[in-house]
Amino acid sequence: MEFKFAKRMNYLKASDIREILKVSERPEMISFAGGLPAPELFPVEEIKEVSRIVLEEEGAKALQYATTEGYAPLRRWISNRMNTRLGTNFNYEDLLITHGSQQALDLSGKVFLDEEDVVLCESPTYLAAISALRAYGCEFVEVPTDNDGMIMEELERILENTSKVKIIYMIPDFQNPTGRSWSLERREQLVKAANKHQVMIIEDNPYGELRFEGRDLPSVKSFDQIGCVLCLGTFSKTFCPGYRIGWIAGDKRIIDKYVLVKQGTDLQCNTLAQMEIAKYLELYDIDEHIAKIREVYRRRRDLTVQTMGEEFPEGVTFTRPQGGLFAWVELPVGVNAREVLVESLKMNVAFVPGGSFFPNGGKENNFRINFSNMSEERIIKGIRLLGGILRQFV
Amino acid sequence: MEFKFAKRMNYLKASDIREILKVSERPEMISFAGGLPAPELFPVEEIKEVSRIVLEEEGAKALQYATTEGYAPLRRWISNRMNTRLGTNFNYEDLLITHGSQQALDLSGKVFLDEEDVVLCESPTYLAAISALRAYGCEFVEVPTDNDGMIMEELERILENTSKVKIIYMIPDFQNPTGRSWSLERREQLVKAANKHQVMIIEDNPYGELRFEGRDLPSVKSFDQIGCVLCLGTFSKTFCPGYRIGWIAGDKRIIDKYVLVKQGTDLQCNTLAQMEIAKYLELYDIDEHIAKIREVYRRRRDLTVQTMGEEFPEGVTFTRPQGGLFAWVELPVGVNAREVLVESLKMNVAFVPGGSFFPNGGKENNFRINFSNMSEERIIKGIRLLGGILRQFV
Numbered sequence: 001m002e003f004k005f006a007k008r009m010n011y012l013k014a015s016d017i018r019e020i021l022k023v024s025e026r027p028e029m030i031s032f033a034g035g036l037p038a039p040e041l042f043p044v045e046e047i048k049e050v051s052r053i054v055l056e057e058e059g060a061k062a063l064q065y066a067t068t069e070g071y072a073p074l075r076r077w078i079s080n081r082m083n084t085r086l087g088t089n090f091n092y093e094d095l096l097i098t099h100g101s102q103q104a105l106d107l108s109g110k111v112f113l114d115e116e117d118v119v120l121c122e123s124p125t126y127l128a129a130i131s132a133l134r135a136y137g138c139e140f141v142e143v144p145t146d147n148d149g150m151i152m153e154e155l156e157r158i159l160e161n162t163s164k165v166k167i168i169y170m171i172p173d174f175q176n177p178t179g180r181s182w183s184l185e186r187r188e189q190l191v192k193a194a195n196k197h198q199v200m201i202i203e204d205n206p207y208g209e210l211r212f213e214g215r216d217l218p219s220v221k222s223f224d225q226i227g228c229v230l231c232l233g234t235f236s237k238t239f240c241p242g243y244r245i246g247w248i249a250g251d252k253r254i255i256d257k258y259v260l261v262k263q264g265t266d267l268q269c270n271t272l273a274q275m276e277i278a279k280y281l282e283l284y285d286i287d288e289h290i291a292k293i294r295e296v297y298r299r300r301r302d303l304t305v306q307t308m309g310e311e312f313p314e315g316v317t318f319t320r321p322q323g324g325l326f327a328w329v330e331l332p333v334g335v336n337a338r339e340v341l342v343e344s345l346k347m348n349v350a351f352v353p354g355g356s357f358f359p360n361g362g363k364e365n366n367f368r369i370n371f372s373n374m375s376e377e378r379i380i381k382g383i384r385l386l387g388g389i390l391r392q393f394v
Numbered sequence: 395m396e397f398k399f400a401k402r403m404n405y406l407k408a409s410d411i412r413e414i415l416k417v418s419e420r421p422e423m424i425s426f427a428g429g430l431p432a433p434e435l436f437p438v439e440e441i442k443e444v445s446r447i448v449l450e451e452e453g454a455k456a457l458q459y460a461t462t463e464g465y466a467p468l469r470r471w472i473s474n475r476m477n478t479r480l481g482t483n484f485n486y487e488d489l490l491i492t493h494g495s496q497q498a499l500d501l502s503g504k505v506f507l508d509e510e511d512v513v514l515c516e517s518p519t520y521l522a523a524i525s526a527l528r529a530y531g532c533e534f535v536e537v538p539t540d541n542d543g544m545i546m547e548e549l550e551r552i553l554e555n556t557s558k559v560k561i562i563y564m565i566p567d568f569q570n571p572t573g574r575s576w577s578l579e580r581r582e583q584l585v586k587a588a589n590k591h592q593v594m595i596i597e598d599n600p601y602g603e604l605r606f607e608g609r610d611l612p613s614v615k616s617f618d619q620i621g622c623v624l625c626l627g628t629f630s631k632t633f634c635p636g637y638r639i640g641w642i643a644g645d646k647r648i649i650d651k652y653v654l655v656k657q658g659t660d661l662q663c664n665t666l667a668q669m670e671i672a673k674y675l676e677l678y679d680i681d682e683h684i685a686k687i688r689e690v691y692r693r694r695r696d697l698t699v700q701t702m703g704e705e706f707p708e709g710v711t712f713t714r715p716q717g718g719l720f721a722w723v724e725l726p727v728g729v730n731a732r733e734v735l736v737e738s739l740k741m742n743v744a745f746v747p748g749g750s751f752f753p754n755g756g757k758e759n760n761f762r763i764n765f766s767n768m769s770e771e772r773i774i775k776g777i778r779l780l781g782g783i784l785r786q787f788v
Contacts, residue, residue: 001620006508014654044453051445059438063634103660114400131658226395240457242665260408264525266497270664271636
């Protein structure tokens with residue numbers, strides 16, 4: 001039988017990263033490819049304890065169907081946390097629990113996007129946001145960026161000249177893939193531009209809590225007076241990704257639409273996972289836990305950046321992120337990072353070529369380095385090997 | 395700001411059931427409304443034990459990101475189980491773990507449906523399948539059914555006269571909402587019709603293991619020679635729905651497309667949940683557990699049907715399902731079940747009016763009774779009260 005798939009299947013492609021990740025799972029591989037948190041920092045003992053308590057106290061409830069909106073105590077904790085850290089003003093009812101923040105992206109496509117609608121994004125942008133939204137048939141227009149976020153003159157020009165723009169997608173802190181953060185001024189300007197053109201902003205902030213230095217900035221949402229900003233968050237980077245628990249928060253009238261759409265999509269998130277995380281947050285000090293993660297990642301960032309400085313040839317530049325999991329490497333024009341990767345994999349070193357982070361393609365002289373998942377020893381060894389390979393190309 | 399949602403938001407409506415469920419959660423309510431398993435049968439102690447073991451033996455792995463396809467040992471167990479029970483011939487690689495079988499429906503829409511494609515379904519059909527698929531802009535054509543499944547002459551006539559049919563959606567055993575099962579002959583004929591017209595079949599089987607009497611029949615898939623049948627399954631009814639773990643199995647070339655689409659949708663299912671279920675299946679006898687569920691539900695079905703026979707007025711008919719969670723009640727033409735519900739809720743008895751189970755509407759003289767979630771005492775009391783109310787209408 002010849003299978004007749006939906007049109008969208010013609011333009012959805014297997015993610016480069018997933019394919020590289022499969023290779024990079026071999027134990028001998030020094031992998032800068034994934035976006036994996038350091039598993040040795042997962043609070044396994046504490047989770048054993050909260051799992052026991054939740055099942056003992058409310059076993060039947062934890063294993064039963066529950067509301068689509070999510071577990072209320074968890075939503076309360078998250079909205080309080082956001083209000084304290086991000087300068088927002090959410091009630092728990094403004095918030096829907098999602099299957100990781102990746103699902104919040106998928107639901108955003110479902111709620112907002114018709115075919116041929118336009119999404120503006122940073123250039124480069126988070127690869128899996130492209131996959132999530134593209135499934136709804138949208139087009140991407142890439143907004144040029146510098147070290148402070150999108151360049152406002154470029155954004156304004158694009159907004160003036162592009163019809164059907166529905167969403168501006170952005171990551172304010174330690175962006176994936178570049179590691180860069182938006183300046184305070186740009187955050188405020190972004191909201192003004194979105195207001196003027198009546199466009200929604202999706203502010204995706206998975207890494208904000210992982211700041212190694214400098215001061216936290218207020219969220220883009222904190223400048224929003226009309227409900228045009230939606231905030232995405234997740235426990236994947238500050239707690240454990242295996243639970244697949246994230247959220248979306250925004251104007252209640254919009255969140256109601258997300259709830260409706262999530263009902264048909266998968267009914268609700270895992271009840272037990274939500275209750276276990278809520279119990280952990282009640283019994284333990286997550287700030288202490290996050291401080292530990294920050295300290296380990298900061299050292300790994302330091303080593304990565306320092307070793308890149310020592311080992312990478314002239315003409316190769318890279319970011320020095322103030323937090324998060326990623327740094328971004330730019331090669332001289334004409335050098336193709338996919339070709340570098342072929343050589344690098346032979347030496348058991350993996351990274352993700354940057355081309356896939358540009359939804360409209362065409363920029364192959366860059367790659368992403370993840371520094372959260374490898375030991376210090378392997379970081380030094382891997383970056384040195386990579387430096388040697390780069391010298392063959394540059 | 396005036397929010398500009400996607401077109402699909404105009405035809406997605408809040409589920410009746412969800413709204414009724416909210417009311418029916420009040421403790422004084424005798425609810426035949428939901429599709430909830432009996433929580434007193436959840437194996438809480440065993441789950442406490444497997445949770446402890448999984449976190450002890452493989453804590454970091456259980457809390458980390460994992461593959462989109464799902465946990466291999468769990469996929470192996472499921473494919474073996476299907477092959478033994480359903481006469482299929484699956485390898486574990488033909489199977490993707492999904493966030494409940496509800497997500498398998500959503501992904502089916504994403505993989506197969508363009509706007510204006512047609513889905514054929516039983517009339518009536520599972521409410522949430524309508525919500526899942528409708529989000530992709532399809533039309534539904536309802537195929538008339540009798541006690542043995544779709545009426546084949548009607549199906550054939552519709553297939554001949556309808557263009558753009560992509561999917562036939564059906565539930566072979568103890569269908570939601572009617573409780574009816576397909577005969578062996580009709581299963582075979584369905585595959586023939588689908589082959590002839592080159593249409594996919596989605597065989598959704600959440601209740602098949604809950605048979606109280608009669609003999610198990612081979613699946614529709616077991617008659618499939620060309621890969622046109624996709625099988626959906628779930629642990630929600632035989633184990634615990636709170637975990638949100640289901641699956642889809644089918645031709646590997648199709649499952650690869652589902653994997654691709656799931657990557658962008660939510661990356662993967664909860665790692666811990668998959669490992670805990672796999673560990674439970676390794677250490678405990680799920681057949682023994684399912685036998686307990688069957689016995690309790692069988693008694694509840696008996697009581698429900700017997701009491702309906704005694705208390706419902708003449709002119710009201712109902713099904714006597716051989717398994718599952720639901721029975722279906724038909725009222726004389728002209729009686730509107732939504733009006734019955736208004737009176738019934740005043741007496742603290744809830745059920746779901748049948749109108750929503752017809753995607754194209756127009757049939758209001760019927761309702762669904764769930765018998766799995768109430769104690770025997772409450773079943774008798776509730777059905778008696780309902781009988782009294784029905785006598786006011788008939």
